[in-house]
Amino acid sequence: MGARVRGPRGPGFWPLAMLFALFVLFLYGPVLTIFVLSFQGPDGGLTFPLNGGPSLHWYRQLAEGLGVVDIGAAFRRSLALGTVVMGLTMALSLLAALAFRKRLRGGGALFHVTVASLIMPSIVVSLGIGLQFRLIDTGIKDLLAAWAPPEWADGYGSALGLWTSALGAHLTWTLPFGLLIMFAVFNRFNPLYEEAARDLGATPWQAFRQVVLPLIAPSLVGVGMFGFTLSWDEIARTSQAIGDVNTLPLELQGLTTTVTTPAIYALGTLTTAVSFLVMALTMLVAAGLRRRQRAGRVIG
Amino acid sequence: MTPGFPRLPRARGALHPWLQALPFTAVFAVFFLVPLGLVVMVGFWDFNEYALIPAFTWRNYGKLLEGCSRLNEYGDPCVTVSTYLSTLRFALAAWAITLVLGFALAYFLAFHVRSAAMQTLLFVVCTVPFWTSNVIRMVSWIPLLGRNGLVNQTLIATHLIDRPLDWLLYSPFSVLLAYVHLYTMFMIVPVFNSMMRIDRALLEAARDAGASAWQSLWHVVVPLSRSGILIGSIFILTVVMGDFVTVGVMGGGQIASVGKMIQVQTSYMQFPLAAANAVVLLLTVLLIIRGLTRVVDIRKEL
Numbered sequence: 001m002g003a004r005v006r007g008p009r010g011p012g013f014w015p016l017a018m019l020f021a022l023f024v025l026f027l028y029g030p031v032l033t034i035f036v037l038s039f040q041g042p043d044g045g046l047t048f049p050l051n052g053g054p055s056l057h058w059y060r061q062l063a064e065g066l067g068v069v070d071i072g073a074a075f076r077r078s079l080a081l082g083t084v085v086m087g088l089t090m091a092l093s094l095l096a097a098l099a100f101r102k103r104l105r106g107g108g109a110l111f112h113v114t115v116a117s118l119i120m121p122s123i124v125v126s127l128g129i130g131l132q133f134r135l136i137d138t139g140i141k142d143l144l145a146a147w148a149p150p151e152w153a154d155g156y157g158s159a160l161g162l163w164t165s166a167l168g169a170h171l172t173w174t175l176p177f178g179l180l181i182m183f184a185v186f187n188r189f190n191p192l193y194e195e196a197a198r199d200l201g202a203t204p205w206q207a208f209r210q211v212v213l214p215l216i217a218p219s220l221v222g223v224g225m226f227g228f229t230l231s232w233d234e235i236a237r238t239s240q241a242i243g244d245v246n247t248l249p250l251e252l253q254g255l256t257t258t259v260t261t262p263a264i265y266a267l268g269t270l271t272t273a274v275s276f277l278v279m280a281l282t283m284l285v286a287a288g289l290r291r292r293q294r295a296g297r298v299i300g
Numbered sequence: 301m302t303p304g305f306p307r308l309p310r311a312r313g314a315l316h317p318w319l320q321a322l323p324f325t326a327v328f329a330v331f332f333l334v335p336l337g338l339v340v341m342v343g344f345w346d347f348n349e350y351a352l353i354p355a356f357t358w359r360n361y362g363k364l365l366e367g368c369s370r371l372n373e374y375g376d377p378c379v380t381v382s383t384y385l386s387t388l389r390f391a392l393a394a395w396a397i398t399l400v401l402g403f404a405l406a407y408f409l410a411f412h413v414r415s416a417a418m419q420t421l422l423f424v425v426c427t428v429p430f431w432t433s434n435v436i437r438m439v440s441w442i443p444l445l446g447r448n449g450l451v452n453q454t455l456i457a458t459h460l461i462d463r464p465l466d467w468l469l470y471s472p473f474s475v476l477l478a479y480v481h482l483y484t485m486f487m488i489v490p491v492f493n494s495m496m497r498i499d500r501a502l503l504e505a506a507r508d509a510g511a512s513a514w515q516s517l518w519h520v521v522v523p524l525s526r527s528g529i530l531i532g533s534i535f536i537l538t539v540v541m542g543d544f545v546t547v548g549v550m551g552g553g554q555i556a557s558v559g560k561m562i563q564v565q566t567s568y569m570q571f572p573l574a575a576a577n578a579v580v581l582l583l584t585v586l587l588i589i590r591g592l593t594r595v596v597d598i599r600k601e602l
Contacts, residue, residue, distance in 0.1 A: 011513050016408040030440035047448045096324035099317035121542020123559040124578045128335025168331030229431040268436035275432045
């Protein structure tokens, strides 16, 4: 950008600045109100005025569980799933983007499929995965009934689950973002560094490990953050593609109709805090990697 | 349309590119292409209370469009058509609002904010909520719009109304509000991205040639941001067409949508019906995208 002309503000500056300020208020205002309301005392309700507090009463209620829902288990499940999705999104997007840098036959088709997955209505993807795993169940049960002792067929549950269908559903949502970010990164990446490394006798692996990876590491951490936070809050694609267990956002969605106490605000504050924690960690790690880049003079 | 970054010649001993792309490709083959194929296939299957029956029948499509050839005795279209129309109305309304709002905000960021640091900061401020839960952002309207919410309290205290307004929450209004709240970001990001690529000299040239602010906005900025507008529009229209979460949470169980219809059909184990419905939804969305891309040829823009 550089220094631009210093002059009088163009027409429309103040109305648009007002609009922008109002929009930011619109974005953040409502969420701030539930943060505040979650710290009320035991008499607190869903709306203002504040009743009692500040206290952690509703957080204690949350820890004891809301009705039949085991929030703690759902929390741990989502955390584990988000972490795995984060790792896979980073690894798979990076590998695919590296492949796209070379001559990749059929790369155009793969790119189109990825974009299609991004804009496909989630309910359709979710329904498809749900159907797929139900058909797999039917197949396995038929096989067991025909070839195995009867107690095997009776003992068989379902192929639907957190680490099968739900994981796959999440990846169809996070990988397109991951690949597009990696494309943006490699668009600005100067291949001369890599060529120089090879001219100096580095093997492809050495060139990748010692030149390319350190340069793109901060962006890769960003891809990881996308992977985690998108998975952490995912509902639409998971809804039909998960069996008996639920992730935290699915439990939360169910609770919106049954819980009428500020406990739901406490839960909301908590999940938002996790998202913000991940964002802050990402920024710290990325900043640390950049500092190391400069200090280590990776690119002399 | 593959990205045009500089390609490297393949070095000796390097992994074959398809080997590198294999895990990524496998995920989309197993969890995207096969499921889509199954949706199309099962849409033609038969079913009873217990099982799906492989067959080829148009029954599901027939059931979906039952009674849709004419209006009923009250002059209303059938359930399927009215649900699609209602969803389409929400999609168009959300699109119109997010388009105008997103364009104005992106324009402010790109052309009125002068320091790059400030631009980045404000941009991040707009995008951070994207990484937080949609359900929480919806729930957070309760203290404001509920029967005893802040808006009703204020209106009553100022004697503008004497009974609380009922249509603020769990209504079409709150659903639309939530769409704007959740998805305006999808318009701001691509439009801002296009605007940042506009050569500032073009605007100066327009001004020097005597164009008013409005004229350069309409004849220079809008045409040059159209790829961003297109991407944002596709995103918002498809996301609202398939939505069932927002309608569920913000509609208070009163509002129908195509996504919810599919969800209800699967909860009754009527998978072939749901699949046929999903195919119709998919075709509708493809038609919308095709209409949009006819207006803007995306391949010329990238």
